[in-house]
Amino acid sequence: MTAPLGDSDNRPETGSAVESRTQRRGQRKGGRLLVGLTALLSLSACASWRNPPPKDPEALADYKEANDPYEPVNRKMYNVQMWAYHHALRPVGKAWAWAIPKPIRNSIDNLNQTWYMPTVFFSDVGAGKPRRAGDDFMRYIINMTLGAAGFIDVATSLGYPHHDSDPGLTLATWGVPSGPYMFLPGLGPNTLRDAGGYAIAQGLSPINYVPRGYGLLTFNWAYNIAGVLGGFSSHIDEIDQVEQDSLDPYAFIRSAWQQNRQSQVDAIRNDHRATVPDWYN
Amino acid sequence: MLKTCLSFSRRTALGLMTTALVSVAALSTAAHAEDAQGFVTAFGGKLVGIINSDKSLSEKRQEVLPLLQDNVDIATIGKFCLGRYWRSATPEQQAEYLKLFHQVLVNAVTDKIGDYKGVSFRVTGATNTPNGELVSAQIMRPGQPTADMGLLIAKDGGMKIVDMIGEGTSLRLTQRQDYSSYLARNGGNVATLISALERQLSHRH
Numbered sequence: 216m217t218a219p220l221g222d223s224d225n226r227p228e229t230g231s232a233v234e235s236r237t238q239r240r241g242q243r244k245g246g247r248l249l250v251g252l253t254a255l256l257s258l259s260a261c262a263s264w265r266n267p268p269p270k271d272p273e274a275l276a277d278y279k280e281a282n283d284p285y286e287p288v289n290r291k292m293y294n295v296q297m298w299a300y301h302h303a304l305r306p307v308g309k310a311w312a313w314a315i316p317k318p319i320r321n322s323i324d325n326l327n328q329t330w331y332m333p334t335v336f337f338s339d340v341g342a343g344k345p346r347r348a349g350d351d352f353m354r355y356i357i358n359m360t361l362g363a364a365g366f367i368d369v370a371t372s373l374g375y376p377h378h379d380s381d382p383g384l385t386l387a388t389w390g391v392p393s394g395p396y397m398f399l400p401g402l403g404p405n406t407l408r409d410a411g412g413y414a415i416a417q418g419l420s421p422i423n424y425v426p427r428g429y430g431l432l433t434f435n436w437a438y439n440i441a442g443v444l445g446g447f448s449s450h451i452d453e454i455d456q457v458e459q460d461s462l463d464p465y466a467f468i469r470s471a472w473q474q475n476r477q478s479q480v481d482a483i484r485n486d487h488r489a490t491v492p493d494w495y496n
Numbered sequence: 497m498l499k500t501c502l503s504f505s506r507r508t509a510l511g512l513m514t515t516a517l518v519s520v521a522a523l524s525t526a527a528h529a530e531d532a533q534g535f536v537t538a539f540g541g542k543l544v545g546i547i548n549s550d551k552s553l554s555e556k557r558q559e560v561l562p563l564l565q566d567n568v569d570i571a572t573i574g575k576f577c578l579g580r581y582w583r584s585a586t587p588e589q590q591a592e593y594l595k596l597f598h599q600v601l602v603n604a605v606t607d608k609i610g611d612y613k614g615v616s617f618r619v620t621g622a623t624n625t626p627n628g629e630l631v632s633a634q635i636m637r638p639g640q641p642t643a644d645m646g647l648l649i650a651k652d653g654g655m656k657i658v659d660m661i662g663e664g665t666s667l668r669l670t671q672r673q674d675y676s677s678y679l680a681r682n683g684g685n686v687a688t689l690i691s692a693l694e695r696q697l698s699h700r701h
Contacts, residue, residue: 478664
């Protein structure tokens with residue numbers, strides 16, 4: 216339930232100009248991130264966009280636990296995102312899941328996961344976890360070859376299961392403080408640190424260094440759009456459930472995302488496995 | 497000589513006693529850990545048995561209800577979820593809230609029964625935490641990746657489940673954030689929360 220909002224970011228912009236379509240993925244995402252950040256920073260400059268810490272000690276404890284001083288801005292951003300969700304993302308995602316058979320959707324998920332592997336690899340190297348990085352490396356090599364350029368996940372059955380990692384988590388293991396919680400339209404739940412990590416992740420994605428050319432651009436677009444729809448459409452039910460079951464979905468998502476993120480950081484920190492993989496298991 | 501002998505024997509006795517104490521402690525923790533794990537294994541086994549049976553969905557829901565009531569400390573979870581607002585609520589409000597919360601929690605579980613056909617699970621271990629014993633388990637579903645989860649077991653007056661952790665997210669902590677944020681934005685009156693829960697429940701049926 217944390218991924219869906221994050222996944223929904225690279226959705227196709229149906230209304231954008233032709234020129235912007237020809238931009239590379241990194242620029243597109245970087246640009247959107249920049250717009251989001253600029254908007255957030257300029258808005259948060261006004262005092263009214265910031266919740267002052269409450270006086271009551273118990274309320275203060277809640278305030279600190281939420282780590283969300285810019286809540287008024289974040290809620291506005293959340294509303295923007297959910298508006299887009301109900302009016303565009305959800306119907307399109309539903310149609311995608313209806314039209315595309317499950318095995319094809321799975322292959323597209325595999326492709327996206329495999330092509331993100333270099334980012335995961337460098338993140339694990341950065342976090343100083345050689346065993347995890349080794350698994351990433353093997354996953355990438357195996358799935359890019361035996362797995363038909365990433366469409367089939369062969370590596371899991373060969374003993375290299377997938378795990379998540381990203382530069383934001385690496386920064387966390389270095390002890391970089393998270394900074395305040397932020398909800399960025401397009402990117403979903405974030406913190407200052409994780410948004411920075413996201414920018415680094417874009418730099419680590421090989422597909423952003425592919426030379427321009429009509430065929431490649433078409434592929435790049437197809438890859439992005441299909442990947443996003445795939446990742447997103449599988450989470451629609453979860454988002455709907457949160458909206459139905461919680462009284463304050465914004466706070467529910469904030470808490471669940473923060474806890475999940477912390478557990479990922481802990482998982483990396485506590486991974487003390489030996490470097491040599493279990494070849495014989 | 498006598499002194500050395502004495503001190504030796506005293507040291508030996510002390511050593512023996514310590515060893516005995518330590519092993520008794522180790523034994524009892526082991527027994528404890530097994531207990532909590534055994535509790536989760538038994539509870540999970542019954543739950544999975546109901547979910548995978550060939551009965552109708554409404555029959556399954558009927559059967560799950562007493563299982564939840566016996567093994568989950570719904571009142572404690574409810575109290576936790578209300579956080580600092582529990583004390584500001586009147587006794588009537590507390591009772592009313594707990595009644596509604598009970599229904600909300602039971603619904604949350606029974607709503608999912610249909611999605612879990614063919615499920616199996618495996619208890620993988622247990623760790624002691626200040627809030628009770630955290631038993632970890634893996635959930636296997638056909639066509640789905642294995643999911644890790646944890647059940648927090650409190651032991652005061654019989655074992656009961658007091659929290660569930662999935663994907664590193666504690667259910668009761670998330671729920672408390674949800675409720676307390678709702679209350680903070682609606683004047684902090686528990687009556688508002690109660691009517692919101694009533695609305696939520698009435699929308700379902």
